[in-house]
Amino acid sequence: QSVLTQPPSVSGTPGQRVTISCSGSSSNIGSNSVNWYQQLPGTAPKLLIQSNSQRPSGVPDRFSGSKSVTSASLAISGLQSEDEADYYCAAWDASLNGYVFGTGTKVTVL
């Protein structure tokens, strides 16, 4: 079972800003950096944000990440149709000794 909690779904219209929350605990988000992944339908996940807020090369600056204590957020500004995907947060959990993923959030562009 996932130890990082995300909303099942968020939606927005093109151009809008949406945010996805990721709630954890002191053993994961509270003591380790958070990464975010985008999974387009039928494809492998892709690293979107690493170390809480860093975008890997090639990721548009419409995507941004932040972290506060035991929670993290992913923001997508200027929402586009190609952003329709599942998004997952993840972090190392020192108590479980495992890399834990969030429950996942489906983003729908209306």
Add this chain to the structure above:
Amino acid sequence: EVQLVESGGGLVQPGGSLRLSCAASGFTFSSYWMTWVRQAPGKGLEWVANIKEDGREKYYVDSVKGRFTISRDNAKNSLYLQMNSLRGEDTAVYYCARGGKTVVSYWGQGTLVTVSS
């Protein structure tokens, strides 16, 4: 260009075994932790196991401890997952990925494992 190519998936009966392989290229394999992640049909991502650069440190999700074994051959740039005593709940796409504790970055395209009689 980083490439990770999984193989070895297929249909297996409950209680059976399967060995997954992952061929890595485009980076210095022996310098990175490596990870297996799985995704059951229509479900979210689940970390399965990871292994340190030299193979001396390994971690597993509780549900596979004692049944799955992660290993690597740095001379062959390859990662493996030996899966024994397979159950229906092990049915999933299995992804090989580069990275370990801090970040799992590059992913392969996955190989499907179906456990069914």
